[in-house]
Amino acid sequence: MEQELIEIVRTEILDTSDPLTPQSDLFAAGLDSMGIMQLLLAIEEKFAVAIDPADLSRENFSTGEKIAALVAGKQAAASR
Amino acid sequence: MPASPTSPALHTTCSDGFLLGLESLMRRTSQGRHLAATVLELEGTPDLERIRRVAEKLGKNHPILHARNERSKKDWIARWRTDLASREAVPVKLWHLPGAATAGEGIPSLDELIGQVINGTDIDIHASGPNLIFHVLPLSTARWALVLAWSHSLMDAVGMTKLLQLLAAEANLSAESPPAATHASPVSELYKQAYPMIEEMRKFPKWRPRSLHRKGARPGKSRFHVTTFDRAETAAIRAKMAATAGELLLLPYFASCAARAVQAVISARFPDEEASILLTLPVQRQSDPAKRPLFSNHMTPYTVLLTADDLAELKPATSALYRKYADFMRRKLPVAMHALMRMMERCPSRFYNLPAFIYMRGEICSLFHSHTGAFLPGVDSMFGCRIANGYHVPSVSAPPGIGIFFSEHEGQLALTLSWKDGCLSPLELELLKETLSEDLGAPLP
Numbered sequence: 001m002e003q004e005l006i007e008i009v010r011t012e013i014l015d016t017s018d019p020l021t022p023q024s025d026l027f028a029a030g031l032d033s034m035g036i037m038q039l040l041l042a043i044e045e046k047f048a049v050a051i052d053p054a055d056l057s058r059e060n061f062s063t064g065e066k067i068a069a070l071v072a073g074k075q076a077a078a079s080r
Numbered sequence: 081m082p083a084s085p086t087s088p089a090l091h092t093t094c095s096d097g098f099l100l101g102l103e104s105l106m107r108r109t110s111q112g113r114h115l116a117a118t119v120l121e122l123e124g125t126p127d128l129e130r131i132r133r134v135a136e137k138l139g140k141n142h143p144i145l146h147a148r149n150e151r152s153k154k155d156w157i158a159r160w161r162t163d164l165a166s167r168e169a170v171p172v173k174l175w176h177l178p179g180a181a182t183a184g185e186g187i188p189s190l191d192e193l194i195g196q197v198i199n200g201t202d203i204d205i206h207a208s209g210p211n212l213i214f215h216v217l218p219l220s221t222a223r224w225a226l227v228l229a230w231s232h233s234l235m236d237a238v239g240m241t242k243l244l245q246l247l248a249a250e251a252n253l254s255a256e257s258p259p260a261a262t263h264a265s266p267v268s269e270l271y272k273q274a275y276p277m278i279e280e281m282r283k284f285p286k287w288r289p290r291s292l293h294r295k296g297a298r299p300g301k302s303r304f305h306v307t308t309f310d311r312a313e314t315a316a317i318r319a320k321m322a323a324t325a326g327e328l329l330l331l332p333y334f335a336s337c338a339a340r341a342v343q344a345v346i347s348a349r350f351p352d353e354e355a356s357i358l359l360t361l362p363v364q365r366q367s368d369p370a371k372r373p374l375f376s377n378h379m380t381p382y383t384v385l386l387t388a389d390d391l392a393e394l395k396p397a398t399s400a401l402y403r404k405y406a407d408f409m410r411r412k413l414p415v416a417m418h419a420l421m422r423m424m425e426r427c428p429s430r431f432y433n434l435p436a437f438i439y440m441r442g443e444i445c446s447l448f449h450s451h452t453g454a455f456l457p458g459v460d461s462m463f464g465c466r467i468a469n470g471y472h473v474p475s476v477s478a479p480p481g482i483g484i485f486f487s488e489h490e491g492q493l494a495l496t497l498s499w500k501d502g503c504l505s506p507l508e509l510e511l512l513k514e515t516l517s518e519d520l521g522a523p524l525p
Contacts, residue, residue: 032453033330041406053399056326 001047001071006064008042009035022064036061043067049074093376094418097425099233100149100158102444103205104429106477111299111500113204116474117197118228118240119190119306122465126216126224128174130463134250135214136169143167144375145212149205149233156426160375164208171202171210175217182218190225191304193217197229198302198475198498205233226462236362236377237452237472237487243374248459265422273419280383280413281439287385289358290346291446291480292503299478300501305509306471307495313522314493320521325398332405334451335359336386336397338484341515342447343391345508354388357446361405380414383445394519448476448483448498455489471496478503484516495524 002022010020013035020029031039039061040051049071060070103114139145146165151158174184175193187193193215203211211234215227230240293299309317318327325333339357346355361382382405390400408414424431436444455470471494476483481503485496497512504512513524 033328033332033451036328037332037402037405038409040402041409044406053326053329056328057322058327061328 002064002068004046005043005067005071008046009039009064012042013038020064022068024064025062026064027058027062031061039067043071047071047075049078094421094425096149096233096377097158098381098421099377100205101424101429101431102477103233108430109299109478111477112199112302112475113201114232114475114477115198115200115203116230116232116237116240116472117194118230118237118244118472119194119470120226120228120244120462120467121219121469122224122226122462123222123468124224124465125221126218126226126465127463128172128216130250131214131216131226132169132172134247134463135172138247139170139210140167142375144234145170146208146210148208151428156428158425161208166208168210170212170214172214172216175215177217177219180218184216187217190217190219190227193225193227194304194473195302197227198304198473200229203229203231205231223468224465232377232474235375237450239374239376240472241452241456244456244462245459246374248456248462250463267423267426270419270423274416274423276411277413277416277420280416284358284385284440287356287358287387288353289385289440289443289446290350290353290355291358291443291478291482292342292345292349292499292508293443293479293481294503295442297502299481299503302475303499303501304473305497305513306473307497307524308469308471309493309495309522311491314488314491317493317520317522324395329398329402330453331361331451332398332401334486335361335449336391336394336401337516337519338447338449339386339401340391340394340397340519341484341512342482343386343388344515345504345512346446347388348508348511356388357386357391358440358443359384359386359401359447359449360445362450381417382408382414383417384408443479444477445480447480448474448485450485452485452487455487455494460490469494474498476500482512495520 006020006022009026009031010016014030018029036056044050051070051074055070060066099114106112106114143162143165144160146168147160147162148164149158150161175187176182176184178186178188197215202213205211211231213229215229216224217227218224235243321327321333339359343355343357361384384401384404386397386400391397452472456467460467467489469492470489471487472485473496474483474485476498478500481500483498487494517524
């Protein structure tokens, strides 16, 4: 999931050929408010998970790794 | 230096086409020109020789800075005629405040200079001559202002950021490749692609969107008010935002604050109506700054209609805005909007506003809004002086008659209110500022 999320950010949101790893700082790479909105939509579509505004923190969205952890947590909570 | 016969005509994007339509509306109704001022407040004293050297290099390397915008007789699409432009320096004008023993023309204040810039006639995109002017104003012995006057038909705030980054680098002011021209698709094909957006626009009249433009009243001068919140106030605004809508949805949050403030004034003006707000969010299509051209607007407008119910409270307003944005994206309306703009780029400028006037009861939108994020990220000095503050002041047209813009520099949020005389009474301005203050959680002077 980490890699898939990174690819979404890289190709659909940041539109960059620069390499990104799951640990890359996405805000330093150019992720902004509008990019976050696009990312939320992509997460909803690909992983069938809706992110609550309360979870929208810089900490949770700083890297692909952390976003993947958040999404996985939401998926687990939904399947309980 | 004479005009270069080899300079190509630069493609004008379809966003530029829309802005040309707006420029045409403003000129037809004696509202001046669609101009903007970018203000940098700098520490120290200006090094005029250095500024003039950079202005000369910039103007000579970028003929578009002296080009005029003209519709082609072949396909009617507007292009920048760089082949007719002289390669001249960007003009540098020097000013001084009362009592200052410095060179230049006298001006009462920085605000007065900005007012002159956005109401000026020095920049005319329909004629050869400067489309960008530098104004230098020493404010004290330790501070000065660089005001860049520019045409909105030449670039947007993202392009201006890129230009400022080039100016800060100074050495790298070489010309860039012109934006690639897209082929003119048949109108019938574009109409099919644009149809979902046309259908969407047909739904707008029943929601009675309103702006602050008073029908029948001739709008006057462009006015503005800039508020720079200090670090403590900015932190308080950020904390309130995080508690209300999360830390990251800056654009929908600030757009909701702006929409609620305008709606408060409209509700006071029409107490018996449940007026809706039609918000057009300009969003850059190119996320990667390296792919954005220096000149040309590359925005995609996302049209969001917020009802009186949506706007009743700030938190649900932000959620409603996000929900409607998501719906706009899911229905792939940006593609339809882009096709509509490409269809319109071949129409005479005055046709541009026709859909707005037909489907939106004479309103283009309820307000202009943008959140440009950090002001000049990664740059802390210009011409050897530390940047103490920076903000944009665009002029707006009526309709809608008002614009509310946000940006941030070094942890300080700046808010620019721009409006047209005649669209906002002093009492209405107070109500607008009060509503904004309450929502932001910091006082507006």
